[in-house]
Amino acid sequence: MYSVFIVKNIRELTCSLALICTLTLSMAEDQDIMEDFLKREYSLVTPYRGLGLSSSSLWDLKGTALVTADHVRLTPDHPGRQGAIWSRIPLLLLDWELKVHFKIHGQSKKMNGDGLAIWLTKERMQEGPVFGSRNEFTGLGVFVDTYPNTGNKNDRVFPHVSVMLGNGTLSYDHDNDGRPTELGGCSTKVRNAREDTFLLIKYTQNRLKVIIDVNGQQKNCLDISGLHLPKGYYLGASAATGELSDNHDIISMKLYELTVKRDPEEDLLIPWVDHSLGPFQVEIEEERMSGVQLFFTLLFTVLGLGILAVAGLIVFGRWKQKKRKHFY
Numbered sequence: 556m557y558s559v560f561i562v563k564n565i566r567e568l569t570c571s572l573a574l575i576c577t578l579t580l581s582m583a584e585d586q587d588i589m590e591d592f593l594k595r596e597y598s599l600v601t602p603y604r605g606l607g608l609s610s611s612s613l614w615d616l617k618g619t620a621l622v623t624a625d626h627v628r629l630t631p632d633h634p635g636r637q638g639a640i641w642s643r644i645p646l647l648l649l650d651w652e653l654k655v656h657f658k659i660h661g662q663s664k665k666m667n668g669d670g671l672a673i674w675l676t677k678e679r680m681q682e683g684p685v686f687g688s689r690n691e692f693t694g695l696g697v698f699v700d701t702y703p704n705t706g707n708k709n710d711r712v713f714p715h716v717s718v719m720l721g722n723g724t725l726s727y728d729h730d731n732d733g734r735p736t737e738l739g740g741c742s743t744k745v746r747n748a749r750e751d752t753f754l755l756i757k758y759t760q761n762r763l764k765v766i767i768d769v770n771g772q773q774k775n776c777l778d779i780s781g782l783h784l785p786k787g788y789y790l791g792a793s794a795a796t797g798e799l800s801d802n803h804d805i806i807s808m809k810l811y812e813l814t815v816k817r818d819p820e821e822d823l824l825i826p827w828v829d830h831s832l833g834p835f836q837v838e839i840e841e842e843r844m845s846g847v848q849l850f851f852t853l854l855f856t857v858l859g860l861g862i863l864a865v866a867g868l869i870v871f872g873r874w875k876q877k878k879r880k881h882f883y
């Protein structure tokens with residue numbers, strides 16, 4: 556790629572060298588990831604000219620979502636609102652990182668709700684009960700839940716980030732804050748944060764990582780391998796308020812393509828455009844029998860065969876006796 560840089564003068568040469576240095580450093584940080592590029596067609600960045608309005612817009616707005624100069628407000632700090640923003644272009648990349656700059660803030664100190672969700676799903680632009688979007692979704696949902704619906708359960712502190720994969724029939728249990736279906740998560744003080752709040756969602760080589768960044772402090776929320784995320788799903792963000800409310804703002808959603816070293820055979824196995832768009836798969840290793848299980852299985856099999864053989868011999872003996880009596 557460096558061949559595209561036409562170095563006209565010393566200044567440009569310095570810039571090019573700086574860029575190469577930056578890339579080299581990032582390569583040293585993660586040997587598998589060679590480079591990353593911001594993909595504007597999947598990203599939401601300022602200035603949001605014509606966002607959701609013009610035919611050339613890359614994003615659609617839904618519900619109460621409102622565009623201002625420096626953020627998209629999904630819901631205002633008023634009760635009973637739902638808003639969303641959805642990409643018009645299906646995501647066709649193999650390895651990527653999504654950096655979501657968001658802000659959740661409101662007047663109330665403690666009485667607030669409900670939170671926001673970041674989506675990569677087959678469905679788009681459908682309102683519903685999961686932070687303003689439909690339930691029984693197909694794909695990935697990352698939730699920033701700011702209201703404890705379960706009230707007295709004290710297994711976690713809110714706000715809480717959780718991750719779920721939906722297959723189109725699996726239901727998010729709002730009354731239990733999604734506990735039955737979550738893959739993992741973490742608690743984080745993202746509401747009314749002093750500085751910036753980011754969600755980093757990284758998917759590379761069937762591994763999903765979710766990191767939360769508050770006031771410059773990063774926290775690993777989820778790291779799970781063996782996930783297959785189909786291509787062709789849509790990025791989105793939605794939020795909802797109930798009786799309690801908050802401002803839920805999206806400042807930017809930046810999608811980076813990650814260039815990962817793969818062997819050529821692997822690339823042949825995974826076509827660049829996947830038209831099948833099958834459901835999400837979690838590869839789980841088949842359970843193997845332990846030594847004790849194998850011993851008892853063999854023991855009961857031998858005992859069972861022995862009992863059958865004895866029963867067979869008795870039946871055969873009686874049949875033979877009857878036959879003799881018949882001849883006499």
Ligand SMILES: [Ca+2]
Pocket residue numbers: 669700701702703704729732
């Ligand atoms: Ca909740």
